[in-house]
Amino acid sequence: MKTIEQTYGYDxxxxxxxxITVNPELVNTKINIDSIELDIPIFASAMDSVIxxxxxxxxxxxxxxxxxxxxxxHVRYEDTEEIYNEITNASQEEATxxxxxxxxxxxxxxxxxxxxxxxxxxxxxCFASLVPASTKIFAPIAVEAGCxxxxxxxxxxxxxxxxxSLEGLVLSKIVETLKVPIIVGNTVTYNVSRELMETxxxxxxxxxxxxxxxTSREVLGVGVPQISATLECSSARDDYYKLTGRYVSIITDxxxxxxxxxxxxxxxxxxxVMIGSPFSKTFESPAKGNHWGMATPHESLxxxxxxxxxxxxxxxxxLYGPSSKTDGTRNLVGALxxxxxxxxxxxxxxxxxxTLIYAPxxxxxxxxxxLSGLGS
Numbered sequence: 089m090k091t092i093e094q095t096y097g098y099d100x101x102x103x104x105x106x107x108i109t110v111n112p113e114l115v116n117t118k119i120n121i122d123s124i125e126l127d128i129p130i131f132a133s134a135m136d137s138v139i140x141x142x143x144x145x146x147x148x149x150x151x152x153x154x155x156x157x158x159x160x161x162h163v164r165y166e167d168t169e170e171i172y173n174e175i176t177n178a179s180q181e182e183a184t185x186x187x188x189x190x191x192x193x194x195x196x197x198x199x200x201x202x203x204x205x206x207x208x209x210x211x212x213x214c215f216a217s218l219v220p221a222s223t224k225i226f227a228p229i230a231v232e233a234g235c236x237x238x239x240x241x242x243x244x245x246x247x248x249x250x251x252x253s254l255e256g257l258v259l260s261k262i263v264e265t266l267k268v269p270i271i272v273g274n275t276v277t278y279n280v281s282r283e284l285m286e287t288x289x290x291x292x293x294x295x296x297x298x299x300x301x302x303t304s305r306e307v308l309g310v311g312v313p314q315i316s317a318t319l320e321c322s323s324a325r326d327d328y329y330k331l332t333g334r335y336v337s338i339i340t341d342x343x344x345x346x347x348x349x350x351x352x353x354x355x356x357x358x359x360x361v362m363i364g365s366p367f368s369k370t371f372e373s374p375a376k377g378n379h380w381g382m383a384t385p386h387e388s389l390x391x392x393x394x395x396x397x398x399x400x401x402x403x404x405x406x407l408y409g410p411s412s413k414t415d416g417t418r419n420l421v422g423a424l425x426x427x428x429x430x431x432x433x434x435x436x437x438x439x440x441x442x443t444l445i446y447a448p449x450x451x452x453x454x455x456x457x458x459l460s461g462l463g464s
Contacts, residue, residue, distance in 0.1 A: 097298075097313035098349040102447035106432035112425040116435050117151075119359055121337050122269035122290040124213070124236060126360070127151030128421050129436050130350075130407065131339060133364035134217030134239060135382060136160040137375040140168070141206045146372050146403050148212035155215040155239050155362075157382065158226055162203050164193040168374070175394070176378045183394040187380060200226055204233035215271075217241045217382075220257045227266060237269040238262075241293060241382070259287035274341055276317035281324035281338075291337040293362065294321045298343030314343050315356050315444070322357020322440065346416030347423025354424070355431070355442040366406055366417065371399045 119129040132138050132147050134155035140162065144154040156162065161171050171190060178186045207214040216230045217239040227238050240262070263270050272284055273293020281292055296311045312320075322338045329335050340353040341362035353361050368379035377397040401418060405411065409419030416423060428434070431442040 095313045095316035096446065097315055098343065098352055099451060100313070100446060100448055101315050101352060101444045102450040103352060103355050103427065103431060104443040104445055105430050106442065108432035110429045110432055110434055112422075112429040114434065115425050115428040117421060117424060117428075119337070119436050121237065121271070121360070124269055126153060126213075128407065128424075129354075129358075129360035130420065131155060131215070131341075131360060131362040132367045133341070133362050134160075134215075134241060135364050135368070135380070136162070137379040138364055138367045138373055140374040141203065141210065141212075143367075143372050143374060143403075144207045144214065145210040145212040147367075147407075150404060150407055152407070153213045153215050155217045156203060156207065158200055158203075158216045158218050158230060159195065159222060159382070161190065163195045163199040164191070166196075166199065172375055175380075176376050178394075180394065180396070183380075187394070195222070195226070197226070197229060200229045201233040204230050204235050208234040215239055219382075223257055223262065227262065231266050231268055235268065237271060237290075238266060239271045239273075239293070241273055259284070259289055263288040263290075271337075271339065273339070276312040276320065278320045278324045281321040282328060285324065285328045285334075285336045289336065291339055291359075292321055292325075293339050293341040294318050294358070295340060295342040295362075314340060315352060318353055318356035318358050325357070347420050347427075348416050350420055351424060351427040351439075352444065354436060354439040355444055357440050359436065363420075365395065365397075366420075367403065368395070369397045369400050370403045370406055371401070372403050373399065 117128050119126055128151040130152040132152065132154040134157040136157055139154045139156050144156060147154045161168050165171050175186065204214055204216065214235050215237045216235045218226055219242055220240055223240050230238065259272065269290040271291035271293060272289045274295050275281055275292060276294060276296050284292055294317050295314055298314050318338065318340045325336050325338050337359040338357055339360045339362055340358040344350050344353065344361055344363050345366060350361055365379050367373060368375065369377055377399050379395040379397065405418055407421050409422050411418030428439060431439065433439045433442065
């Protein structure tokens with residue numbers, strides 16, 4: 089008989105306070121992805137609804153990094169403003185079919201170099217995402233144009249993939265050829281993470297289907313709750329580091345809406361997080377609050393939906409506040425620093441030593457007035 093393993097998502101766990109505490113002003117939120125240093129461990133997702141060149145500049149100036157989608161509309165159309173308007177003006181019933189149509193336009197190789205140069209000329213860091221099928225062709229163009237890091241991203245990625253291609257994507261060759269940090273994802277298991285690390289890559293994206301605009305878990309039934317997935321993959325990182333002395337960063341990708349969820353990711357073992365929907369609600373987002381995932385425009389099996397929000401805050405307010413909201417959706421870096429202080433972690437990596445406990449009542453215990461609305 090098959091057994092079913094117990095797994096945990098953000099709402100199932102809580103962080104235990106440390107025995108030593110640190111003033112939040114003394115903590116250091118800087119991290120490294122191989123040779124690249126970031127002031128804060130936060131990536132903006134490679135979604136067209138989130139990242140355009142101006143957004144990439146804004147988040148880079150604030151210490152994080154935005155990942156431009158090199159399979160998206162910025163490399164398919166010269167005038168993306170008109171495309172964004174079409175998407176935002178479409179009804180919910182029309183949205184997915186319209187996205188499918190928009191993404192059938194071919195990628196123009198000249199636009200890949202143009203978009204990378206535009207971001208780099210603004211003095212911003214430039215990380216760029218590609219699906220595995222287009223990496224061998226387009227990644228060298230992006231790197232030649234000045235791209236700082238390549239993110240090879242699909243719903244599920246493994247080091248062993250069967251296809252009809254004479255030679256599939258060989259990650260070790262990509263690492264050797266491109267000479268920039270290579271981040272690969274997404275995955276959720278120990279064994280796959282170890283095999284990916286052995287190819288020489290520099291980072292792994294963790295998460296299948298947790299994003300607000302993703303429906304892979306509903307359409308395919310595939311996924312692992314994010315806390316358990318992060319624990320699995322970070323355990324593979326730690327074992328690989330002990331064996332080789334080479335550190336491969338773990339980036340938890342998707343499902344993070346609040347400072348509490350962000351902090352739990354780090355205690356579960358993440359080195360950085362990738363966030364989509366909270367950034368889509370910023371004033372600077374190119375889609376004016378609309379949000380859709382990379383798999384939403386799939387021509388025959390869309391695994392996502394367009395989420396319609398309205399812009400509510402700036403990127404700076406989301407990351408650094410100030411905030412009058414009490415729900416944890418603003419000032420994510422402030423929440424990270426306070427949490428680091430409470431568990432005695434002076435550096436982000438030291439958060440890995442924190443303790444998580446199973447606590448399914450953590451959001452409801454003693455919150456009767458809040459839940460009834462009497463506390464508002």
